[in-house]
Amino acid sequence: MPLQRRLPKRGFRSPFRKEYAVIHVGDLNRFPRDSVVEPDLLAQSGLVRRKGDPVKLLSDGELQHPLIVRVHQASGAAIEKVKAASGAVEVIGS
Numbered sequence: 001m002p003l004q005r006r007l008p009k010r011g012f013r014s015p016f017r018k019e020y021a022v023i024h025v026g027d028l029n030r031f032p033r034d035s036v037v038e039p040d041l042l043a044q045s046g047l048v049r050r051k052g053d054p055v056k057l058l059s060d061g062e063l064q065h066p067l068i069v070r071v072h073q074a075s076g077a078a079i080e081k082v083k084a085a086s087g088a089v090e091v092i093g094s
């Protein structure tokens with residue numbers, strides 16, 4: 001029996017998959033009111049490990065004050081939570 005048939009089969013991982021750095025809405029409370037939160041600022045504050053990674057905003061947590069958030073992608077619920085706090089979400093190109 002050939003070796004490739006004897007080894008257990010594992011799943012498939014696409015080489016074209018995009019890896020996003022995930023940020024939650026509740027993590028944005030550390031920034032001052034009415035500030036502009038961009039991926040560079042997130043990397044400086046330690047919320048994103050690598051500076052060049054695209055950032056995705058997810059809806060876990062609550063936002064206490066308005067912010068302008070610029071990210072590469074955002075979930076619909078996260079956009080609604082930021083707008084409920086009188087803020088804005090801008091989706092930037094990658």
